[in-house]
Amino acid sequence: MKLNIEGLLVYFPYDYIYPEQYSYMLELKRTLDAKGHGVLEMPSGTGKTISLLSLIVAYQRAYPLEVTKLIYCSRTVPEIEKVVEELRKLMEYYSKEAGEKNNFLALALSSRKNLCVHPEIVHANIIVYSYHYLLDPKIADLVSKELAKKSVVVFDEAHNIDNVCIDSMSVNITRRTLDRSQANVETLQSTILKIKETDAAKLKEEYRRLVEGLKEANVARETDIYMSNPVLPDEVLQEAVPGSIRTAEHFVGFMKRFLEYLKARLRIHHVVQESAPQFLKDISEKVCIDRKPLRFCAERLRSLLRTLEIADIADFSAITLISNFATLVSTYSKGFTIIIEPFEDRTPTIANPVLHFSCMDPSIAIKPVFERFQSVIITSGTLSPLDIYPRILDFHPVTTASFTMTLARTCLCPLVVGRGNDQVAMTSKFETREDFAVIRNYGNLLLEMSAIVPDGIVAFFTSYIYMENIVASWYEQGILENVQRNKLIFIETPDAAETSMALEKYQEACENGRGAILLSVARGKVSEGIDFVHHFGRAVIMFGVPYVYTQSRILKARLEYLRDQFQIRENDFLTFDAMRHAAQCVGRAIRGKTDYGLMIFADKRYARADKRGKLPRWIQEHLTDGSLNLTIDETVQLSKHFLRQMAQPFKQDQLGLSLLTLEQLQSEEMLQKIAQIAHQV
Amino acid sequence: MDDQGCPRCKTTKYRNPSLKLMVNVCGHTLCESCVDMLFVRGSGNCVQCDTPLRKSNFRVQLFEDPTVDKEVEIRKKVLKIYNKRDFDFSSLREYNDYLEQVEEIVYNLTNNIEVERTKQIMEAYQRENRDVIQKNKAKLTREQEELEELLLLEQQDNEQRRLETLQEEQRQLQAKRKNKQALLDELERSHVPATILLAQHKDRATQLENQIEKQKQVVKTTIFSTGIPMGQTVLLQPVARIAEVLYSYKPIEINTYGPPVPELEQLGRLGYLNHVRAAQPQDMAGGYTSGLACHRAIQDAFSGLFPPLG
Numbered sequence: 001m002k003l004n005i006e007g008l009l010v011y012f013p014y015d016y017i018y019p020e021q022y023s024y025m026l027e028l029k030r031t032l033d034a035k036g037h038g039v040l041e042m043p044s045g046t047g048k049t050i051s052l053l054s055l056i057v058a059y060q061r062a063y064p065l066e067v068t069k070l071i072y073c074s075r076t077v078p079e080i081e082k083v084v085e086e087l088r089k090l091m092e093y094y095s096k097e098a099g100e101k102n103n104f105l106a107l108a109l110s111s112r113k114n115l116c117v118h119p120e121i122v123h124a125n126i127i128v129y130s131y132h133y134l135l136d137p138k139i140a141d142l143v144s145k146e147l148a149k150k151s152v153v154v155f156d157e158a159h160n161i162d163n164v165c166i167d168s169m170s171v172n173i174t175r176r177t178l179d180r181s182q183a184n185v186e187t188l189q190s191t192i193l194k195i196k197e198t199d200a201a202k203l204k205e206e207y208r209r210l211v212e213g214l215k216e217a218n219v220a221r222e223t224d225i226y227m228s229n230p231v232l233p234d235e236v237l238q239e240a241v242p243g244s245i246r247t248a249e250h251f252v253g254f255m256k257r258f259l260e261y262l263k264a265r266l267r268i269h270h271v272v273q274e275s276a277p278q279f280l281k282d283i284s285e286k287v288c289i290d291r292k293p294l295r296f297c298a299e300r301l302r303s304l305l306r307t308l309e310i311a312d313i314a315d316f317s318a319i320t321l322i323s324n325f326a327t328l329v330s331t332y333s334k335g336f337t338i339i340i341e342p343f344e345d346r347t348p349t350i351a352n353p354v355l356h357f358s359c360m361d362p363s364i365a366i367k368p369v370f371e372r373f374q375s376v377i378i379t380s381g382t383l384s385p386l387d388i389y390p391r392i393l394d395f396h397p398v399t400t401a402s403f404t405m406t407l408a409r410t411c412l413c414p415l416v417v418g419r420g421n422d423q424v425a426m427t428s429k430f431e432t433r434e435d436f437a438v439i440r441n442y443g444n445l446l447l448e449m450s451a452i453v454p455d456g457i458v459a460f461f462t463s464y465i466y467m468e469n470i471v472a473s474w475y476e477q478g479i480l481e482n483v484q485r486n487k488l489i490f491i492e493t494p495d496a497a498e499t500s501m502a503l504e505k506y507q508e509a510c511e512n513g514r515g516a517i518l519l520s521v522a523r524g525k526v527s528e529g530i531d532f533v534h535h536f537g538r539a540v541i542m543f544g545v546p547y548v549y550t551q552s553r554i555l556k557a558r559l560e561y562l563r564d565q566f567q568i569r570e571n572d573f574l575t576f577d578a579m580r581h582a583a584q585c586v587g588r589a590i591r592g593k594t595d596y597g598l599m600i601f602a603d604k605r606y607a608r609a610d611k612r613g614k615l616p617r618w619i620q621e622h623l624t625d626g627s628l629n630l631t632i633d634e635t636v637q638l639s640k641h642f643l644r645q646m647a648q649p650f651k652q653d654q655l656g657l658s659l660l661t662l663e664q665l666q667s668e669e670m671l672q673k674i675a676q677i678a679h680q681v
Numbered sequence: 682m683d684d685q686g687c688p689r690c691k692t693t694k695y696r697n698p699s700l701k702l703m704v705n706v707c708g709h710t711l712c713e714s715c716v717d718m719l720f721v722r723g724s725g726n727c728v729q730c731d732t733p734l735r736k737s738n739f740r741v742q743l744f745e746d747p748t749v750d751k752e753v754e755i756r757k758k759v760l761k762i763y764n765k766r767d768f769d770f771s772s773l774r775e776y777n778d779y780l781e782q783v784e785e786i787v788y789n790l791t792n793n794i795e796v797e798r799t800k801q802i803m804e805a806y807q808r809e810n811r812d813v814i815q816k817n818k819a820k821l822t823r824e825q826e827e828l829e830e831l832l833l834l835e836q837q838d839n840e841q842r843r844l845e846t847l848q849e850e851q852r853q854l855q856a857k858r859k860n861k862q863a864l865l866d867e868l869e870r871s872h873v874p875a876t877i878l879l880a881q882h883k884d885r886a887t888q889l890e891n892q893i894e895k896q897k898q899v900v901k902t903t904i905f906s907t908g909i910p911m912g913q914t915v916l917l918q919p920v921a922r923i924a925e926v927l928y929s930y931k932p933i934e935i936n937t938y939g940p941p942v943p944e945l946e947q948l949g950r951l952g953y954l955n956h957v958r959a960a961q962p963q964d965m966a967g968g969y970t971s972g973l974a975c976h977r978a979i980q981d982a983f984s985g986l987f988p989p990l991g
């Protein structure tokens with residue numbers, strides 16, 4: 001259908017539209033008009049992708065000078081493929097309706113063999129790739145250098161974007177890395193000696209270039225610094241490599257000293273935490289290495305590898321990591337912390353020294369994106385509470401809105417189970433994890449659910465260790481046996497191959513007969529990527545609140561930083577993180593308006609206002625006061641009622657309510673209702 | 682590092698993990714006991730390379746590779762002499778050339794290439810630039826002290842902030858507890874019906890919440906509005922004088938393009954004040970007179986009368 005959204009003609013390739021899709025496109029258009037950034041939360045399974053694409057393509061056609069490119073960033077390759085499918089449909093619709101041949105070019109970059117498309121990127125109108133190509137400074141240089149300012153960037157499934165930013169700027173160095181780097185340095189040294197005998201001209205040429213301060217076309221403008229440091233003045237970026245690392249031998253000696261220093265630092269017997277400037281001070285005292293040569297480390301190494309014509313760059317990954325670490329530690333003084341642990345907390349007897357250089361401020365990696373591009377849209381199904389993202393990513397959106405699903409029949413039923421039949425509170429709180437009664441109550445819940453829910457149930461635990469403990473206890477108590485009489489049980493493990501096998505068999509079991517139960521973990525691969533549509537997921541049980549491991553020092557440093565910089569309380573942030581994972585997990589069950597599912601939150605803490613308030617709006621709507629703090633019996637009753645209702649054939653009378661034709665869309669009352677769907681924050 | 686053995690007594694290092702390895706100017710290692718033994722016999726030559734050594738030159742080995750230790754020692758000594766900084770040079774290129782020179786010297790001394798000539802070059806440089814070296818040395822120590830001070834201040838600030846947030850949270854908890862206790866006491870004692878008491882209590886609780894929210898929003902400022910961070914040490918250099926044109930006051934002229942507005946003092950005589958409410962004693966205490974309001978109203982009226990010509 002052809003829509004008119006505030007004066008913009010939008011081609012929408014389907015005959016029916018959901019009211020929330022229309023509302024979403026309206027908000028999106030307003031954000032683009034204002035040339036600002038936006039945070040939009042829309043439930044999954046409501047056609048977010050096609051709404052985004054059709055509106056932005058229409059905007060591009062109407063104002064080709066305002067929006068030159070659309071950059072669509074997604075998380076995984078299957079998601080990128082889905083986007084390309086929708087785009088293809090849209091383009092077919094355009095050529096059918098408009099009659100004219102569309103000269104839009106869309107590019108998808110997904111794997112290594114699809115990367116070398118540099119000249120084509122300049123002409124493409126739509127580019128689809130993974131987040132990392134825009135956020136990770138080491139990769140962004142290679143791929144995203146030529147992207148123009150007047151582009152729209154969309155981050156889809158962006159609820160984890162702050163973690164992606166942090167990971168891209170963090171480095172972990174172990175003893176093994178240092179040993180491998182040592183081997184690399186020795187290889188470099190021998191190669192240099194060999195080249196000096198055979199073809200000394202190359203080294204002399206490089207030396208001359210470094211003296212003149214000229215830079216190679218690609219090594220030039222060390223864009224990993226540029227993209228990460230738009231605040232540095234250009235003269236600093238154009239500076240020549242310092243004289244102390246000009247010749248190849250001096251540079252190799254420099255790297256040797258640096259490695260030795262790191263080895264000495266790793267030889268400690270207690271935990272050390274310090275900031276980047278303190279680290280630099282210590283380095284300059286112990287081995288007389290200053291900040292400036294460290295900053296040029298990565299660039300100098302790249303130049304050297306190029307001059308020596310090393311064929312297999314992958315062999316030198318260890319030394320490249322060290323040089324990246326050197327560059328990062330000398331460039332940033334705030335927002336990073338260095339933690340050196342002699343052993344891991346859980347295995348205090350095994351000596352495993354590790355240096356964690358961790359970024360505490362996600363805004364550092366994403367700041368260049370916000371400043372460089374005109375409009376950046378962050379969207380996902382679970383972004384609540386919406387005001388936290390602008391704070392931790394340090395940007396000012398012109399729109400923050402949360403959308404709900406308009407449903408012809410209420411197809412989700414969230415319930416909070418707080419007590420067992422013996423009135424013992426059910427919770428995954430650390431103090432009660434070993435409590436026999438709690439574990440038995442959890443087992444009881446699963447048993448009752450397995451008896452009444454048809455087809456597949458997915459259960460999420462807070463961590464692998466917790467899951468193993470509980471399952472072991474259940475086995476001893478005989479609960480697993482009883483459950484297996486009703487359904488088969490599959491379990492997710494840290495091993496990828498086992499998990500995909502378990503997933504395959506689970507899906508097979510759901511197709512035939514009584515179905516199965518999949519036990520998995522809240523931050524694992526299953527919760528991040530797999531959808532459980534229709535009979536694959538009729539109920540999702542969240543056992544406990546999925547907090548991260550709160551004793552980790554890196555996490556503590558990050559919380560302190562957030563408290564000092566952004567005035568976000570530690571408790572608030574931990575709860576926000578736990579709830580977004582919980583919402584992500586339960587959101588796996590609903591992937592469309594004809595799909596239905598039970599969402600069971602099995603922890604008494606979910607009934608509290610501070611946790612409930614952090615669930616996305618489209619779940620909170622259906623969480624009434626009567627569904628809080630239930631016992632297992634009451635839960636079973638409500639679930640039976642819900643499932644029986646849902647099992648009735650769906651009379652497809654969505655039309656007019658949650659599915660609209662063009663005429664219905666344009667009626668006055670519908671437009672009014674649509675205006676109420678978006679909830680501005 | 683622990684699997685290195687002393688080159689002389691080899692076994693002793695494994696047997697006694699607390700034994701330290703020492704390094705000297707020739708770059709070879711020896712364990713502590715071997716060092717003592719070497720100088721008991723009076724001879725002071727290195728076991729591996731036979732260079733004459735002094736006992737005081739032995740330092741505890743910090744790095745796994747003893748050549749790195751040697752290099753760091755040499756570098757520290759060289760940098761004491763070659764301590765020019767980037768502002769001593771007129772261009773970046775010169776500074777980089779100077780740095781390269783220093784590297785060459787260190788490299789030669791470490792790898793025993795042309796040691797004599799290098800030492801001569803160093804001495805010549807030292808003689809020529811004696812005063813520059815002195816000045817830079819003094820500057821360096823001063824800078825280091827300043828840096829230490831800054832770090833100390835920062836640490837103190839952090840500590841203070843942490844304590845403050847802790848205290849704040851304690852206070853909030855106590856306030857909440859007091860509120861609850863007050864409610865219970867009131868329910869016991871007072872004769873007002875319970876529903877009213879509960880409503881009052883709820884009111885107070887929400888007020889408390891709002892207060893807490895507001896306090897959370899108060900951001901501790903760390904910089905003045907001009908951009909100077911608080912707590913920064915003041916530079917004692919004189920500020921450059923900027924000569925500018927002084928401002929002189931010129932009273933504004935309002936053109937009403939019509940009849941002129943009467944002066945404030947004339948209003949009473951012209952009879953305008955008869956149509957205005959007389960000022961009460963309370964008003965006059967604050968400085969209000971009826972003439973002010975009247976004058977204002979007249980100005981408004983007159984300025985809208987005629988449009989400007991042309």
